[in-house]
Amino acid sequence: xxxxxxxxxxxxxxxxxxxxxxxxxxxxxxxxxxxxxxxxxxxxxxxxxxxxxxxxxxxxxxxxxxxxxxxxxxxxxxxxxxxxxxxxxxxxxxxxxxxxxxxxxxxxxxxxxxxxxxxxxxxxxxxxxxxxxxxxxxxxxxxxxxxxxxxxxxxxxxxxxxxxxxxxxxxxxxxxxxxxxxxxxxxxxxxxxxxxxxxxxxxxxxxxxxxxxxxxxxxxxxxxxxxxxxxxxxxxxxxxxxxxxxxxxxxxxxxxxxxxxxxxxxxxxxxxxxxxxxxxxxxxxxxxxxxxxxxxxxxxxxxxxxxxxxxxxxxxxxxxxxxxxxxxxxxxxxxxxxxxxxxxxxxxxxxxxxxxxxxxxx
Amino acid sequence: xxxxxxxxxxxxxxxxxxxxxxxxxxxxxxxxxxxxxxxxxxxxxxxxxxxxxxxxxxxxxxxxxxxxxxxxxxxxxxxxxxxxxxxxxxxxxxxxxxxxxxxxxxxxxxxxxxxxxxxxxxxxxxxxxxxxxxxxxxxxxxxxxxxxxxxxxxxxxxxxxxxxxxxxxxxxxxxxxxxxxxxxxxxxxxxxxxxxxxxxxxxxxxxxxxxxxxxxxxxxxxxxxxxxxxxxxxxxxxxxxxxxxxxxxxxxxxxxxxxxxxxxxxxxxxxxxxxxxxxxxxxxxxxxxxxxxxxxxxxxxxxxxxxxxxxxxxxxxxxxxx
Ligand SMILES: Nc1ncnc2c1ncn2[C@@H]1O[C@H](COP(=O)(O)OP(=O)(O)OP(=O)(O)O)[C@@H](O)[C@H]1O
Ligand code: SF4
Ligand SMILES: [Mg+2]
Numbered sequence: 001x002x003x004x005x006x007x008x009x010x011x012x013x014x015x016x017x018x019x020x021x022x023x024x025x026x027x028x029x030x031x032x033x034x035x036x037x038x039x040x041x042x043x044x045x046x047x048x049x050x051x052x053x054x055x056x057x058x059x060x061x062x063x064x065x066x067x068x069x070x071x072x073x074x075x076x077x078x079x080x081x082x083x084x085x086x087x088x089x090x091x092x093x094x095x096x097x098x099x100x101x102x103x104x105x106x107x108x109x110x111x112x113x114x115x116x117x118x119x120x121x122x123x124x125x126x127x128x129x130x131x132x133x134x135x136x137x138x139x140x141x142x143x144x145x146x147x148x149x150x151x152x153x154x155x156x157x158x159x160x161x162x163x164x165x166x167x168x169x170x171x172x173x174x175x176x177x178x179x180x181x182x183x184x185x186x187x188x189x190x191x192x193x194x195x196x197x198x199x200x201x202x203x204x205x206x207x208x209x210x211x212x213x214x215x216x217x218x219x220x221x222x223x224x225x226x227x228x229x230x231x232x233x234x235x236x237x238x239x240x241x242x243x244x245x246x247x248x249x250x251x252x253x254x255x256x257x258x259x260x261x262x263x264x265x266x267x268x269x270x271x272x273x274x275x276x277x278x279x280x281x282x283x284x285x286x287x288x289x290x291x292x293x294x295x296x297x298x299x300x301x302x303x304x305x306x307x308x309x310x311x312x313x314x315x316x317x318x319x320x321x322x323x324x325x326x327x328x329x330x331x332x333x334x335x336x337x338x339x340x341x342x343x344x345x346x347x348x349x350x351x352x353x354x355x356x357x358x359x360x361x362x
Numbered sequence: 363x364x365x366x367x368x369x370x371x372x373x374x375x376x377x378x379x380x381x382x383x384x385x386x387x388x389x390x391x392x393x394x395x396x397x398x399x400x401x402x403x404x405x406x407x408x409x410x411x412x413x414x415x416x417x418x419x420x421x422x423x424x425x426x427x428x429x430x431x432x433x434x435x436x437x438x439x440x441x442x443x444x445x446x447x448x449x450x451x452x453x454x455x456x457x458x459x460x461x462x463x464x465x466x467x468x469x470x471x472x473x474x475x476x477x478x479x480x481x482x483x484x485x486x487x488x489x490x491x492x493x494x495x496x497x498x499x500x501x502x503x504x505x506x507x508x509x510x511x512x513x514x515x516x517x518x519x520x521x522x523x524x525x526x527x528x529x530x531x532x533x534x535x536x537x538x539x540x541x542x543x544x545x546x547x548x549x550x551x552x553x554x555x556x557x558x559x560x561x562x563x564x565x566x567x568x569x570x571x572x573x574x575x576x577x578x579x580x581x582x583x584x585x586x587x588x589x590x591x592x593x594x595x596x597x598x599x600x601x602x603x604x605x606x607x608x609x610x611x612x613x614x615x616x617x618x619x620x621x622x623x624x625x626x627x628x629x630x631x632x633x634x635x636x637x638x639x640x641x642x643x644x645x646x647x648x649x650x651x652x653x654x655x656x657x658x659x660x661x662x663x664x665x666x667x668x669x670x671x672x673x674x675x676x677x678x679x680x681x682x683x684x
Contacts, residue, residue: 056587078593086590093588097580103604103678113589151681165589 001067002029003051003205009064009074011045011229018277022048023227030173032074035199037126037220037237038133039213039252040064043273045229046209054089055081069138069172086118090166092195093177096158100150107131107146110165133164137194154238156187160194161333167198173205180215192218213256217241225249228274228284231303235312243324245306245314249290250325283317291333292348293317311333365672368683372671376664381434383660387653388433390503391460396422401435402649405447420444431665443654448646456639461658463635467624470551471558472617478559479566480609486567487574488597499652505564510623514557514630522553535631561623562616569612574605606680614670618663 002038011023023045027059030036038046051057053066053073066073073084093099111126115125121129127146137160140173150158159179166174176195180188196219199206208219216223216237223240225233225248233246244250251269271288274280280287283296295317303313306320317340321332392399396417401408404416417423436442443453486495518535525533533551540547573663577583578601586600587593625637632638636655643651675681 051584054588056584062643082590082592091585091588093585095581099585099598101582101586101604102680104395112591116589116591116595151680162585180569 002031002199003069005029005065006053007065007067009049009052009066010062011048011057012061013057013059014061015277020078020276022060022229022276023052026226026229026231028224028226028231029276030205030207030233032205033203034054035208035219037216037223038207038226039211039216039223040226040232041211041269041273042224043276046226047177047278050177050207050209050341050343051090051228054085054091061220083117083362085169086113087169088171089173089175090169090171092159092162092166092174092176092179095182096162097150097182099162100158102150105147105149106153106161107128107134107148110134110161111200112170113165114168128293129168130164134161136167137161137164137198138190138340139164155183156190159183159191160228161188163191163194163198167202170206171200171331173207174199175209177209178211179208181210182209182214188215189218195219213241213252225252228279229276230315231313232285232316233312233314234303235307239312243312245312245318245320245323246285247291247318248285249314251288253325270352281335283315286345286348288352290349290352291318291337292339292352293341294342294345297344297348364683367598368672368675369668371507372668374677376661376668379627379664380657380660381438382507384437384657385430387656388430391638391649391653392422392429392433393426396403402445402647403444405647408447427554438681443657444650446643446648446651448648449652453650456651457636457654457658460634460636460639463633464624464628466537466540466547466551467558467627467635467637468620470555470563471623471627472613472620474555475559475562476613478563479542480570482563483544483570484559484574484597484602485565486571487578490575495571498571502564502567504568505560510557510561511630513560514553514627517553517557518630537633537635554631557630558623558627561681566609566612570605570609573608574601575604577601580604601683603677610670610674612676614667617666617670621659621662 005027005180007027009023009026010021013020013022018113024120026045026049028036032130038049040046046062048057052060052062053068055073055076055078057165062074064074068084069088071080071084076084100106107127107130110130110326111123114126114129115121115123131142138159139145139157139205143156145153150161153161159182160239163179174195179195181255183191195206195208198204206219208215212217220237223233223235223237224231225246226246233240233244235243235245240249241253244253248269255269269288274284274287282298283289283292283301286296289296299317301315301317303315306312306314306323312323318333318336322329322336391402397413400413400417400420400422402421403422404413408416411455436444441454443457444454446456482498482501486492486498488497490528512581522533522535525531532546532548533552536544536550538546538550578597582604583600585594586596591600620636624635625641627633627640628635628637636658639651640655640659642648643655671683675683
């Protein structure tokens with residue numbers, strides 16, 4: 001049994017326009033000392049998925065289970081949940097400027113969390129620990145900076161402070177929700193290094209959310225690619241980069257800039273993410289998929305094993321042989337498309353081809 | 363240090379403002395033919411002898427700039443506002459008598475509207491769309507649309523009169539000095555406070571509700587929850603604390619307009635404070651009293667603004683006192 005086992009988690013938000021199906025049946029697990037990377041475009045449900053584990057999605061309807069250390073997090077009472085939050089599972093959010101309270105001193109905010117979980121810690125002790133933690137995450141002169149307000153910190157330092165806070169109670173699991181998106185490139189690398197080092201030191205499990213496969217390459221052990229509230233593909237980091245199966249994963253890989261040179265423009269995946277209220281029929285990715293086949297329009301593919309030992313799973317109708325980026329895989333894909341595309345799918349393929357930047361093999 | 367520099371600067375600008383107000387008032391009233399001015403100062407029914415007396419006593423026959431110098435000298439160095447022509451009382455004494463009354467009305471009213479506005483706003487914001495929230499929204503609309511004098515008269519007819527008829531005499535009109543007992547003082551002030559506070563309580567309910575709802579949607583509130591804090595602590599320590607900032611800036615704006623409401627309240631409840639006496643002074647053309655009141659009102663606004671700015675900086679470390 002893993003530290004965290006999530007099974008068939010579904011989260012939806014009833015709104016005036018209809019029910020937003022933000023997470024539609026996601027399962028995954030994370031082990032102690034391991035890092036799960038969750039990658040996907042904006043709106044694919046990464047944040048909702050992980051916040052639901054901590055009961056931080058007010059107004060949502062949730063089903064499924066999330067067994068953490070033998071406790072089901074879904075439907076946990078407020079008092080029990082409060083003891084999990086911060087102490088067992090800590091979160092590092094995307095934007096450290098808005099995630100720290102602007103009116104309280106950084107050290108106070110860390111000490112507050114320590115004391116919220118252990119009343120026997122005195123104010124002074126909590127402050128000492130905050131200084132210690134700030135030092136550990138690389139804040140210079142921590143005994144002075146502990147009394148600074150967040151606006152007196154640089155972006156990178158704020159994120160370090162958030163990480164210090166997350167570490168303060170030695171949680172078993174840290175959820176980092178795009179912790180580097182709001183920072184500039186050099187600081188991003190430093191923060192990732194820091195997270196990695198701290199994780200190795202303390203043997204915690206880490207869920208790293210990102211839309212940047214470069215971050216995944218740096219830090220993840222296992223990877224889950226999310227699309228429209230579902231897992232499109234799950235695999236080891238190696239397989240995601242060298243043997244992708246799902247066309248969406250392939251698209252993400254192709255959109256990585258080859259070098260960091262600004263001239264080397266990102267190649268985005270054509271089209272927009274779908275509405276989560278009115279989802280496309282069949283495979284949710286079909287309006288953007290260059291390999292769309294007839295059955296993709298009507299039947300929703302489930303995750304199935306496509307690689308060795310069942311660890312590599314993809315939710316796509318393409319044959320398992322279509323794994324990878326090599327010539328042989330491409331040929332397998334073309335063959336499948338040739339056999340599986342007749343009426344409706346051909347029209348979708350034409351539309352995609354007609355859109356700017358669209359590319360379709362027919 | 364920053365605070366000391368801020369205070370020095372603001373007190374100096376405050377004095378500048380008062381000087382401008384005093385100068386404006388002076389030239390408005392004194393840069394006119396001597397006889398007109400003397401009649402103004404001596405009262406409508408003054409005899410020619412009295413007028414000549416006033417001209418001599420106040421040096422109205424001297425050049426305007428010399429008079430201006432005397433005026434400023436008396437005002438700022440001796441706090442001498444002259445004498446009411448009406449009964450010869452010194453304006454300083456009148457003001458000193460009026461200030462406790464008006465201060466009672468103002469401070470109590472502001473405290474009441476803040477307590478009611480903030481608590482109703484906070485409860486509504488933490489339970490949006492609940493029954494309480496809906497009822498308070500209707501209450502806010504009613505409060506906003508009720509003119510102050512109507513509320514005052516209504517309170518007299520619906521509360522003061524019936525209660526006193528039934529021998530319940532704690533609630534009274536008129537003034538009762540605080541120094542002679544807190545309880546009867548409150549009994550005399552409660553209706554004026556309610557009158558002054560009703561409209562503003564509605565304004566502040568709406569303001570604090572909106573501000574807190576916005577704040578509770580902020581990322582740092584999510585952080586506070588993710589830290590495992592109790593919901594109570596999340597709402598009060600993290601939410602309300604941040605939601606107060608716009609409330610304090612609004613208070614700064616409202617304090618300037620407060621004196622208008624005070625005039626009405628004092629009239630309705632027969633309180634002879636600054637509001638009522640200034641209305642009377644204007645009605646009778648009692649120039650020395652008018653000038654005195656204008657300057658006191660200006661000083662009040664200046665001081666209140668300094669206090670509000672200081673509160674603002676205390677509340678928000680990002681605000682730098684300048
Ligand atoms: N409270 C809510 N009410 C209605 N819809 C919501 C709510 N919270 C999230 N959603 C919707 O759920 C979907 C998934 O959002 P989520 O924030 O999980 O995406 P994400 O993958 O984290 O994206 P990003 O990369 O931008 O952070 C979005 O379409 C969002 O609009
Ligand atoms: S090939 Fe079909 S099932 Fe696979 S991603 Fe494309 S549309 Fe979806
Ligand atoms: Mg997100």
